[in-house]
Amino acid sequence: MELLDNLALGFSTALLVQNVLYCFVGVLLGTAVGVLPGIGPTATVAMLLPITFSFEPVTALIMLAGIYYGAQYGGSTTAILINLPGESSAAVTALDGHEMARQGRAGPALAAAAIGSFVAGTVATVALAAAAPPLASVALKFGPADYFSLVLFGLIVSIALARGTALKALAMIALGVLLGTVGQDIYTGTPRFVFEQRELYGGIDFVSVAVGLFGVAEILRNLENEQTRTAIVSKVINLWPTREDRRRIVAPILRGTGLGAALGVLPGGGHVLASFTSYAVEKRISRRPQEFGRGAIEGVAGPESANNAAAQTSFIPLLTLGLPAHPVMALMIGAFIVHGITPGPNVINDEPALFWGLIASMWIGNVLLLLLNLPLIGLWVRMLRIPYQVLFPMIILFAAIGTYSLNSNAYDVYAIAFFGILGYILIKCGCEPAPLLLGFVLGPLLEENLRRALIISRGDPSVFLTRPISAALLALAVVALVVAVLPTIRRRRAVVFAEED
Amino acid sequence: MRTTSRYRATARMIAAIGVVSLAAACSGNGGAAGGGDAANYPDENITIVVPFSAGGPTDTVTRMIAEPMAAKLGGKIVVQNVEGAGGTVGAGDVARAKPDGYTVLMHHIGMSTAPALYKSLGYKPLEDFETVGLVTEVPMTIVARKDFAPATLQDLVTHVKANANKVTLANAGIGAASHLCGLLFQSTTGVKLQEVPYQGTGPALTDLVGGQVDFMCDQTTNTSGQIAAGKVKAYAVTTPERVKSLPDLPTTTEAGLPQLKVSVWHGLYVPADTPPEIVQKLSEALKVALADQGVIDQMAKLGTAPVPAQDATPDAHRAKLDEQLGTWAKIIADSGVKVS
Numbered sequence: 017m018e019l020l021d022n023l024a025l026g027f028s029t030a031l032l033v034q035n036v037l038y039c040f041v042g043v044l045l046g047t048a049v050g051v052l053p054g055i056g057p058t059a060t061v062a063m064l065l066p067i068t069f070s071f072e073p074v075t076a077l078i079m080l081a082g083i084y085y086g087a088q089y090g091g092s093t094t095a096i097l098i099n100l101p102g103e104s105s106a107a108v109t110a111l112d113g114h115e116m117a118r119q120g121r122a123g124p125a126l127a128a129a130a131i132g133s134f135v136a137g138t139v140a141t142v143a144l145a146a147a148a149p150p151l152a153s154v155a156l157k158f159g160p161a162d163y164f165s166l167v168l169f170g171l172i173v174s175i176a177l178a179r180g181t182a183l184k185a186l187a188m189i190a191l192g193v194l195l196g197t198v199g200q201d202i203y204t205g206t207p208r209f210v211f212e213q214r215e216l217y218g219g220i221d222f223v224s225v226a227v228g229l230f231g232v233a234e235i236l237r238n239l240e241n242e243q244t245r246t247a248i249v250s251k252v253i254n255l256w257p258t259r260e261d262r263r264r265i266v267a268p269i270l271r272g273t274g275l276g277a278a279l280g281v282l283p284g285g286g287h288v289l290a291s292f293t294s295y296a297v298e299k300r301i302s303r304r305p306q307e308f309g310r311g312a313i314e315g316v317a318g319p320e321s322a323n324n325a326a327a328q329t330s331f332i333p334l335l336t337l338g339l340p341a342h343p344v345m346a347l348m349i350g351a352f353i354v355h356g357i358t359p360g361p362n363v364i365n366d367e368p369a370l371f372w373g374l375i376a377s378m379w380i381g382n383v384l385l386l387l388l389n390l391p392l393i394g395l396w397v398r399m400l401r402i403p404y405q406v407l408f409p410m411i412i413l414f415a416a417i418g419t420y421s422l423n424s425n426a427y428d429v430y431a432i433a434f435f436g437i438l439g440y441i442l443i444k445c446g447c448e449p450a451p452l453l454l455g456f457v458l459g460p461l462l463e464e465n466l467r468r469a470l471i472i473s474r475g476d477p478s479v480f481l482t483r484p485i486s487a488a489l490l491a492l493a494v495v496a497l498v499v500a501v502l503p504t505i506r507r508r509r510a511v512v513f514a515e516e517d
Numbered sequence: 518m519r520t521t522s523r524y525r526a527t528a529r530m531i532a533a534i535g536v537v538s539l540a541a542a543c544s545g546n547g548g549a550a551g552g553g554d555a556a557n558y559p560d561e562n563i564t565i566v567v568p569f570s571a572g573g574p575t576d577t578v579t580r581m582i583a584e585p586m587a588a589k590l591g592g593k594i595v596v597q598n599v600e601g602a603g604g605t606v607g608a609g610d611v612a613r614a615k616p617d618g619y620t621v622l623m624h625h626i627g628m629s630t631a632p633a634l635y636k637s638l639g640y641k642p643l644e645d646f647e648t649v650g651l652v653t654e655v656p657m658t659i660v661a662r663k664d665f666a667p668a669t670l671q672d673l674v675t676h677v678k679a680n681a682n683k684v685t686l687a688n689a690g691i692g693a694a695s696h697l698c699g700l701l702f703q704s705t706t707g708v709k710l711q712e713v714p715y716q717g718t719g720p721a722l723t724d725l726v727g728g729q730v731d732f733m734c735d736q737t738t739n740t741s742g743q744i745a746a747g748k749v750k751a752y753a754v755t756t757p758e759r760v761k762s763l764p765d766l767p768t769t770t771e772a773g774l775p776q777l778k779v780s781v782w783h784g785l786y787v788p789a790d791t792p793p794e795i796v797q798k799l800s801e802a803l804k805v806a807l808a809d810q811g812v813i814d815q816m817a818k819l820g821t822a823p824v825p826a827q828d829a830t831p832d833a834h835r836a837k838l839d840e841q842l843g844t845w846a847k848i849i850a851d852s853g854v855k856v857s
Binding site for chain 2: 062066069156157158159160202203205283333337338339340345346347349350353354356358359360361362363464468471472474
């Protein structure tokens, strides 16, 4: 078995003492930056890249990769505990994870996230080892038109993120897309919606929007409530998932893993969609859709698995083709070059120890993350017992410092306040921030690919229908839209009939 | 992505704090000698500012030469990445730095194109800097999707002339080396092509390998892995000499398009009014570094080579900068690219 030989080579490389050590350093740092709002994996990898120049190439890559997927793990912790997502994927985890925390079930939510991530990491590692080159060649079939349709599909699917009506969710998505257009146009450099404010040229910062809409709005909501004003949770029901919980998370973890692993392969932004799509799928096929948004453990387990699987398979284009899927991967390309390895399709043959060592290290990293995170759950849950009048100023302080440190730009801190108030108003109007955030993240991707597809086709919009992948995705989008809107129409008619009676 | 630049900015800030604290610590050790004294130069750490991201080609080249240069000068060199706005943020920082030889800038061809691309630059390349010497000229390659019809560079020119309304030319964004090379290709052949901008080389190359766009022009550092693996079709290299890592690839001159000459040339700068003795010391150290066998080998892996010793001098560098400023001002003005 060639695969077994390769894996043996991989593990013999990854299990070298210094490689295990730096793998641990990587996932530990990753968890830390994932937990802290503001600082993200890209910044951390960029900062530490020069330090790794003196390492062996494989050691350097193992550590940098560890930071990346470790951060995906850590990001869910603050999302669950204090409704503060640091990455777009964690915003989905916050929906049900934080509800669970409010109900005194932060422990099971954190455990579901950790276990789901571990399973996903393991499966994705196997996928990487067994099928990386064929998966990569499939990913290359995606052109700008296909990405446009994929993102559009993702946006429509995300209507499911909302508890309320489809119309309000659509309005929130549209608002998010519009907010995403602020800043300089990537094709011409023309500033848009900047109102002559130099600070807006780079666009609105994602972290400001997420921290404001989720974290600060949540605090405002808690402060008006007598009970939550003292502490988020007065009682902790259980620390570990119950037998019922365990039964309920198995299928979502497996589905999320499959979905995430597939989407993560796409270099043009598939990993961004993974957690959102998984959430939508779980809500759609659940027998208890009404529980989603009110503390359904499936809504934590599925997206977290999808997110971690995608984080891992997004290495496929990098390792097999030498093509980066996102900024962290672009930095990893730099690490290859610095170490005298020409990134490209030949790495897998020229540097087998490096390729398989990195893959094996990902599984080791996932084990380390599980060992690191499960014991921490008790500690995290205890944090929620801090009196709220002490906790909430701390949350705001850390969020403000984290956001400010991104760009030393006071404007980003003002933006937190602005989006905090906006988020509070939206909650009061029964509009939910999650679809808005998704629109904000996917909007620029949607526009970029729409325009690129039309540039390449010389303005002929038929490309979206003549390309098979794009046509199929658009058809799915239409189905998703009908499925999302139908119940609303039906319900409204039911209400009308009820009134007539 | 727009979040990236923010993240990078954090790194930049933290790096800056690190450099400042390091410099402070070392000047403490060095006693009262202080900077600016040409005879004792260097008696504290020298910082080379790279106006691009850590791990990029320019950063890599800088780190290669930093160590042998430091050995020759008898001091320490710290490499600092100050990114933003096509390298103009880092260049601006160095232009305003104290002209004592302790702040050095590594910049590439972008030094000569920035005045034509940016409205309010805040510095003048020829007036606000002293040139130290050229470092390397990274060749560019003209590459196409694997199944693109033309077989040779001549065929490509004929093909794009006949199908100007069909062919797509990718680049990594306004002001990127690939964009400049594409502009030069269009002005040389006299054809106006449909350009498809991307956010960086990675996504552009992804779509080229995937066959979504027809061709592009990019540095060997980015393309040689793909060329060697046969994932893209290569037509020519844009330097006078062939590249060692791609021995079968003809030069543009050999392929019949001698006007298409462009390279991503790198040079070292210090702020204007730096004492000439210090500039001379830096230039000497650069020459020694470029003759270092380790540096030559590492550069060869990237598909490039050090410039000849006579070009690693302030005068040759200034002449190159002067000539390139004129060339690009015209090409960019003719292309109708909007300045921002």
